[in-house]
Amino acid sequence: MPIGSRIVSSPCLCLVAVLLSHGAFGIAHADGPSSPQAAIRHHDIVAQIVPEQHTLIAKDRLTLEAPQQKAPIRFSLAPTLQIDRIALVQESVGVEPQIHDVPFELKRGSAPESVHEVSIPAQFVTAGSMTLEVHYHGVINDPPRDPRHLRFVTPSETAGHIGPEGVYISSETSWYPDVPESLSTFTLHVAVPTGWTVVTQGKAGESRPCPRELCRHDDMVITEWVVTEPSEALTLVANTFVSTVRDWTAQTGQKIRLSTYLFPDDAHLAGEYLDATARYLDAYIPLLGPYPFEKFAVVENFFASGLGMPSFTLLGSGIIKRHYVQPYALGHEIVHSWIGNDVFNRAERGNWVEGLTTYLANYYWHELAGDRAQAQDQRRLMV
Ligand SMILES: [Zn+2]
CATH class of the missing domain: 2.60.40.1730 (tricorn interacting facor f3 domain)
Structure with missing residues (x-):
C-alpha cells in the first residue's frame, strides 16, 4: 500500500472511533430505555x-x-x-x-x-x-x-x-x-x-x-x-503555541479566519500551511457550498495524530514537520469540514464519510487541477 493511503487511513479510523464511542454511551435506566431524555442545548x-x-x-x-x-x-x-x-x-x-x-x-x-x-x-x-x-x-x-x-x-x-x-x-x-x-x-x-x-x-x-x-x-x-x-x-x-492568523476572503466572497498553532520550532511553516488551506478552500467551496465554520486552524499536537475536528485539524508534530499539505493529507482534512464535521455520520450505518472524502480529496483534486496522470494513479490506487 502506498504511503499516502496509509496516512489517510489512520485519521479515518480516529474519526470513526470517536463517533462510535460517543454514540455507544448508555446506562440502562430504571424508567426504561425508551423514555425521552433531556437534551443539552x-x-x-x-x-x-x-x-x-x-x-x-x-x-x-x-x-x-x-x-x-x-x-x-x-x-x-x-x-x-x-x-x-x-x-x-x-x-x-x-x-x-x-x-x-x-x-x-x-x-x-x-x-x-x-x-x-x-x-x-x-x-x-x-x-x-x-x-x-x-x-x-x-x-x-x-x-x-x-x-x-x-x-x-x-x-x-x-x-x-x-x-x-x-x-x-x-x-x-x-x-x-x-x-x-x-x-x-x-x-x-x-x-x-x-x-x-x-x-x-x-x-x-x-x-x-x-x-x-x-x-x-x-x-x-x-x-x-x-x-x-x-x-x-x-x-x-x-500548548505553548506560536499562533499565526490570516483573515482571508475566498473567491466567493466568504470571509474565513485561517490560522496555525505551531510549536516554536515549527512556527516558520505557518505560511506554507496557510497558503495550502486557502488553496483547498477556494477549490472546495464552489463544489460543496459555503465553508460551514468561521475559522480553519492547523494545530500541532504533542502526540502522533491526524484528527479532523469541526473548524480545526490536529496533526502530530512529526507530520507537521514533513510538510503535510498534500491533497490526501491537509486537503483530506479540509474536505472533512463539510463531510463528517458538518454533516454527521452514524458509523454503525456505514462509513460513507470516508468514501466521499477520499474521493473528493485524494482523487478529485487532481481532476480539478487537470493533472490527468495523477488522477489516473489515484484511481488505480483506490481499486
Ligand atoms: Zn478521513
Whole structure:
C-alpha cells in the first residue's frame, strides 16, 4: 500500500472511533430505555487548566431541554472528576437569577474507567428549558501510549491528557457534563498558564490575565471561545503555541479566519500551511457550498495524530514537520469540514464519510487541477 493511503487511513479510523464511542454511551435506566431524555442545548463553561498538576477546575452552566415534568435528568462525567455542587438557576426578566443547590445521585460504571452517571432527582425537573450549574474538579492524566500498529495515536490510546507536554481533552474524556446525542452550542472561558494558548472549535475571543476571583493560581491567562455551530462533541487542546492568523476572503466572497498553532520550532511553516488551506478552500467551496465554520486552524499536537475536528485539524508534530499539505493529507482534512464535521455520520450505518472524502480529496483534486496522470494513479490506487 502506498504511503499516502496509509496516512489517510489512520485519521479515518480516529474519526470513526470517536463517533462510535460517543454514540455507544448508555446506562440502562430504571424508567426504561425508551423514555425521552433531556437534551443539552448550550454549555457555558468556565475552566482552569493547570498542566503541571494535571488538573481541571470547572463550572458548566447548562441549558437543558427537559421533555417531561418530574423525570430525572441524567448526564455523564469522567470518573476522575469530582462534583463539588450542582445548582438550579431560575431566571426571570428584570430580577437577579435565583440559584439553589440541588441534590444529585452518582452512579459508577462497571469498570474503573467508565464514566459516572449523575442524576438530578425528578422533583427538581420541570418540562421545558432549565438551567443547571455544575461545579467540578479533578485530574485528567492519561499520557498517550505509543501506537502499536498505526503511525497515529487513536482515541483508544488516550482518554485525554492534561500535562506539561500538552493538553488534549475530547468527548472521549467526558470533561464536561454530557447527554448522548445532544447537539449543543458552547461558550468557553478557559484559563491556562501564561505562555500557553487554548484552541478549540468555534471562534476565539478576547484573552486577558485571569482575575483573582476566577483563578486560584497566579499568572494565568483566560481566553473566550464561542461555538455557535451546534456540535455533539467538543475537543479542546492547549500548548505553548506560536499562533499565526490570516483573515482571508475566498473567491466567493466568504470571509474565513485561517490560522496555525505551531510549536516554536515549527512556527516558520505557518505560511506554507496557510497558503495550502486557502488553496483547498477556494477549490472546495464552489463544489460543496459555503465553508460551514468561521475559522480553519492547523494545530500541532504533542502526540502522533491526524484528527479532523469541526473548524480545526490536529496533526502530530512529526507530520507537521514533513510538510503535510498534500491533497490526501491537509486537503483530506479540509474536505472533512463539510463531510463528517458538518454533516454527521452514524458509523454503525456505514462509513460513507470516508468514501466521499477520499474521493473528493485524494482523487478529485487532481481532476480539478487537470493533472490527468495523477488522477489516473489515484484511481488505480483506490481499486
Ligand atoms: Zn478521513
